[in-house]
Amino acid sequence: MRVFTYILMSFLIICAISVTLSKKLLNSILIFMSYSLVMSIIWMLLESPDLAITEAAVGAGVTSVLFFVTLKKIHAMGGEDGEHEEK
Numbered sequence: 001m002r003v004f005t006y007i008l009m010s011f012l013i014i015c016a017i018s019v020t021l022s023k024k025l026l027n028s029i030l031i032f033m034s035y036s037l038v039m040s041i042i043w044m045l046l047e048s049p050d051l052a053i054t055e056a057a058v059g060a061g062v063t064s065v066l067f068f069v070t071l072k073k074i075h076a077m078g079g080e081d082g083e084h085e086e087k
Contacts, residue, residue, distance in 0.1 A: 005045060011038055025076055029067045036060035 015035040022028045036059030043052035 001045075005042070008038055008042055008045075012042075025071055029064060029071070032067070033060045033064045036063070 012035060015031050015038070019028050019031045019035070022031060036055055039059065040052040040056040043049070043055055
């Protein structure tokens, strides 16, 4: 079990570094979602299910949806870049 915890902790560090180095906003959001999901697994291993559910719901769920909506609003996601330039 200890090895699994170390693997998860190293994955958290890799996610944190890769978010800062990522050039694309969509990739950063997806990495952030995986960070939150791994963090919720760690909370479960620490026997804190209330924090795990909150982390999964807010960190990976609501916050990611808000990021996706923001990307859509600023026309940074999807095929809108080409359509926006043609108008």
